[in-house]
Amino acid sequence: MLLVLAIIVLVGLFAYFKFYRPAPGPKLPPPSGDELSIHVLDAGQGDAILIVAPGGKTALVDASVPGSGKKILAALARYGVDHIDLLIATHPHADHIGAADEVIKGTTVKTVLDSKVPNTTKNYEDFLEAIEDKGVQYVGAEPGQTFDLSSGVIISVLAPIQPLFTKDQLRSGGNEPNANSVVTRLDYGEFSIMLTGDAEVQTEARMMEGGSRLAATVLKVGHHGSKYASSEDFLRQGKFKAAVISCGADNRYGHPSQEVLDRLRAANVRIYRTDLQGEITIKTRGKEDYQITTEREAPADAIATGRKAQKDDSAKSGFIQYGDFGPAPKASPKAKAANNSSR
Numbered sequence: 067m068l069l070v071l072a073i074i075v076l077v078g079l080f081a082y083f084k085f086y087r088p089a090p091g092p093k094l095p096p097p098s099g100d101e102l103s104i105h106v107l108d109a110g111q112g113d114a115i116l117i118v119a120p121g122g123k124t125a126l127v128d129a130s131v132p133g134s135g136k137k138i139l140a141a142l143a144r145y146g147v148d149h150i151d152l153l154i155a156t157h158p159h160a161d162h163i164g165a166a167d168e169v170i171k172g173t174t175v176k177t178v179l180d181s182k183v184p185n186t187t188k189n190y191e192d193f194l195e196a197i198e199d200k201g202v203q204y205v206g207a208e209p210g211q212t213f214d215l216s217s218g219v220i221i222s223v224l225a226p227i228q229p230l231f232t233k234d235q236l237r238s239g240g241n242e243p244n245a246n247s248v249v250t251r252l253d254y255g256e257f258s259i260m261l262t263g264d265a266e267v268q269t270e271a272r273m274m275e276g277g278s279r280l281a282a283t284v285l286k287v288g289h290h291g292s293k294y295a296s297s298e299d300f301l302r303q304g305k306f307k308a309a310v311i312s313c314g315a316d317n318r319y320g321h322p323s324q325e326v327l328d329r330l331r332a333a334n335v336r337i338y339r340t341d342l343q344g345e346i347t348i349k350t351r352g353k354e355d356y357q358i359t360t361e362r363e364a365p366a367d368a369i370a371t372g373r374k375a376q377k378d379d380s381a382k383s384g385f386i387q388y389g390d391f392g393p394a395p396k397a398s399p400k401a402k403a404a405n406n407s408s409r
Contacts, residue, residue: 097255097352098217106346111314112161121216125152128162135168149174156263157243158185167196182206225249255352262288270300291322320375
């Protein structure tokens with residue numbers, strides 16, 4: 067009997083160390099104690115996250131939708147940013163790299179980190195052309211890479227993990243660019259944030275199986291709050307205290323999903339949404355405490371209520387992505403008044 071128990075324990079320990087124990091991360095420098103700020107811009111149905119490290123180095127995670135370059139560049143000016151040290155293009159969809167070429171042409175960008183997922187859209191070709199024309203260093207994302215923003219701020223790459231997902235693996239939701247999104251985490255002392263692009267459940271599962279360091283203070287919710295991201299297991303491992311959802315007030319993709327909002331609430335994660343609260347700013351000095359402020363207030367019941375999808379954002383029914391619906395219909399004066407009253 068004792069022998070059987072010993073074998074069970076040994077098998078359990080083997081499984082833990084092989085499959086579940088988080089992989090050791092990079093040795094992190096101590097925080098300088100000065101203020102780090104992260105601005106989740108109100109970028110409509112897209113992502114654009116500006117990171118300003120204490121020593122003046124900067125990063126921009128995605129560049130929202132086509133035509134939003136002026137808005138992003140205005141935000142840079144507003145925060146006294148005259149260059150981008152690291153531009154992370156999580157994947158080549160138009161709601162993430164839509165204005166990347168405009169940003170590259172409009173300011174100094176030193177390095178671009180890209181998923182290198184093949185894409186033939188004009189938007190992606192314009193992005194690559196801008197990189198070449200401006201002589202920007204181009205780096206393909208690989209797990210284990212780290213980028214030092216000085217003062218103790220480190221960005222680490224967790225995904226995409228080779229071999230990249232292929233179309234035949236994604237029949238239950240998602241598509242190749244999303245599944246192969248660049249996923250990074252930022253560490254600054256006791257504070258950390260997961261930046262997930264449009265990574266969905268299959269990406270989350272692969273990171274969990276590989277022992278990626280997932281526990282973090284804040285989560286940038288994957289795929290704008292799609293129900294095909296932010297699984298219960300992922301949220302359990304992440305132990306996030308707060309979550310930020312970047313999505314548009316006029317989106318018809320069902321973002322954020324009620325299912326995801328319910329999962330976040332069940333995990334005791336405080337939720338912030340750009341569609342209701344505008345730009346969201348996170349500030350920390352590398353200690354356990356941090357501050358999150360929003361451009362405007364929104365009722366708690368509105369924040370906890372998801373949007374209805376015009377069509378299921380799943381490959382099972384023909385995957386939909388930014389731009390598939392065309393321009394959003396203009397709201398009636400009555401609808402505008404109702405929306406304004408909820409802000």
